[in-house]
Amino acid sequence: MNRTIVKHIVVALVLVLFQTLVLQYAGFLSFVPLVYLYAVLIWPIDMPVWRALLLGFLMGLAVDILLDCPGMHAAATTFVVYLRRPLLRTFLSKEETEGMEPGERSMGFLGFWKYALVMILCHHFVLYLVESFSWADPWMMLLRTLVSSLLTGLLVFLFERFRR
Amino acid sequence: MHSLIQFLARFGNTLLFVVLEIVALVLLFRYNDFHQSIALSSASCINGKIYETRERVTGYFLLREKNTLLWHQNGELEKKVARLEAALRQSGREESPLRDADEFGYIYARVLKNSVNQLTNSFTLNVGRTDGVEPGMGVTGPQGIVGIVSACSDHYSVAVSLLNVNAHFSCKVKNTDVVGSLTWHGGDTRYGWLEELPGYQMWNVGDTVVTSGFSNSFPAGLAVGRIESFDKTAADNFYTARIRLFTHFESLADVRIMYRTHYQEQRELEEAAR
Numbered sequence: 001m002n003r004t005i006v007k008h009i010v011v012a013l014v015l016v017l018f019q020t021l022v023l024q025y026a027g028f029l030s031f032v033p034l035v036y037l038y039a040v041l042i043w044p045i046d047m048p049v050w051r052a053l054l055l056g057f058l059m060g061l062a063v064d065i066l067l068d069c070p071g072m073h074a075a076a077t078t079f080v081v082y083l084r085r086p087l088l089r090t091f092l093s094k095e096e097t098e099g100m101e102p103g104e105r106s107m108g109f110l111g112f113w114k115y116a117l118v119m120i121l122c123h124h125f126v127l128y129l130v131e132s133f134s135w136a137d138p139w140m141m142l143l144r145t146l147v148s149s150l151l152t153g154l155l156v157f158l159f160e161r162f163r164r
Numbered sequence: 165m166h167s168l169i170q171f172l173a174r175f176g177n178t179l180l181f182v183v184l185e186i187v188a189l190v191l192l193f194r195y196n197d198f199h200q201s202i203a204l205s206s207a208s209c210i211n212g213k214i215y216e217t218r219e220r221v222t223g224y225f226l227l228r229e230k231n232t233l234l235w236h237q238n239g240e241l242e243k244k245v246a247r248l249e250a251a252l253r254q255s256g257r258e259e260s261p262l263r264d265a266d267e268f269g270y271i272y273a274r275v276l277k278n279s280v281n282q283l284t285n286s287f288t289l290n291v292g293r294t295d296g297v298e299p300g301m302g303v304t305g306p307q308g309i310v311g312i313v314s315a316c317s318d319h320y321s322v323a324v325s326l327l328n329v330n331a332h333f334s335c336k337v338k339n340t341d342v343v344g345s346l347t348w349h350g351g352d353t354r355y356g357w358l359e360e361l362p363g364y365q366m367w368n369v370g371d372t373v374v375t376s377g378f379s380n381s382f383p384a385g386l387a388v389g390r391i392e393s394f395d396k397t398a399a400d401n402f403y404t405a406r407i408r409l410f411t412h413f414e415s416l417a418d419v420r421i422m423y424r425t426h427y428q429e430q431r432e433l434e435e436a437a438r
Contacts (some may be wrong), residue, residue: 021215024281033195033280044290049177050176053177053180053184054184057188061188065206065208065211066206066214067206067282068205068206068246068286068288069279069282069284070192070277071187071188071190071193071252072192073192074188074191075185075188075189075192076182078184078185078188082177130189130192131282131283131284132350140350158271158325
């Protein structure tokens with residue numbers, strides 16, 4: 001158990017740094033893939049919710065601090081971490097096994113992608129909604145949500161190809 | 165006691181979720197306080213180091229050195245021009261008024277980290293309080309103003325970019341007294357908006373926009389951009405002009421921080437008067 005938690009913290013750290021030091025500069029206009037979310041997607045199904053919430057919040061806060069945008073990523077990530085359990089329960093077709101990590105292999109292609117896409121869309125939507133509170137342009141916000149989700153989805157797809 | 169434990173077992177996670185969300189939103193709505201607390205921004209020691217390392221990896225080394233040298237020389241030349249213009253003016257030959265030659269000095273800095281794809285963009289610089297930087301100082305790039313320093317640690321500082329929907333810069337149309345407030349509406353990094361402009365007979369599409377000099381951060385007359393088109397707000401009599409910004413924010417690398425040479429004196433005076 002301890003080894004898994006260490007592994008997931010390391011994955012989270014690497015993805016946060018990859019996000020803030022590389023990806024943040026790879027986007028065009030205001031569309032950016034937010035791939036640190038992948039760490040949240042693959043946490044074990046039976047990870048205690050309180051631990052997932054804290055980890056998700058800290059991860060979002062780390063991104064916020066590195067990007068100088070307080071609270072946004074923390075709010076969005078905490079939100080989808082809270083959604084994770086019910087979503088997994090909905091889309092999990094097979095039996096839940098102990099310590100299972102969501103993925104194409106463990107959940108089946110369709111099962112995983114339904115779960116992943118809903119997570120990604122919700123995360124990006126909350127993020128851009130929270131970001132634009134002081135400034136209203138709903139169409140731009142929706143466009144950013146959709147395009148960025150697409151970019152994130154593509155990267156998650158790539159990551160899944162290289163997974164074990 | 166028993167019921168409390170039962171309650172926590174049942175709703176503990178939801179409670180934790182709500183608390184964390186509230187913390188996040190408090191941070192969000194206290195954006196400026198967040199910037200004041202250095203530890204939570206990219207001016208913090210660890211963060212600064214991370215970005216400094218990154219910049220060292222990404223910067224093209226030889227090109228950068230040459231570029232910085234040129235940038236310094238350019239600054240000196242600009243100062244010389246300003247001094248000459250001041251001399252011209254004093255001797256009675258009217259010259260288009262620029263800045264008072266020695267009122268402002270420069271601190272040269274490199275951009276370690278720069279964001280352009282958020283709504284509240286900012287950038288991190290490799291100089292801090294020990295180099296004489298203070299919050300409120302203006303930052304200019306090769307093509308014009310780029311932002312205002314908002315927080316400093318000992319060795320790093322964070323500046324609010326021009327590309328920030330919450331930031332407003334006092335600007336005017338060159339060679340006129342038409343003053344407006346420059347801001348950004350998100351999205352396209354090439355355009356800013358000059359708001360609260362009076363009747364359009366006083367200015368034209370194609371006019372250059374410069375700083376007004378009404379703030380302590382910038383002297384008057386620094387380039388900003390060019391008026392490209394305009395809109396009239398339905399509610400009142402003011403116009404909003406779309407400004408093509410001179411600076412390419414994506415490739416921000418070398419900048420200068422402007423400080424007033426008599427700032428210290430002014431501050432001491434203000435302290436004493438209090």
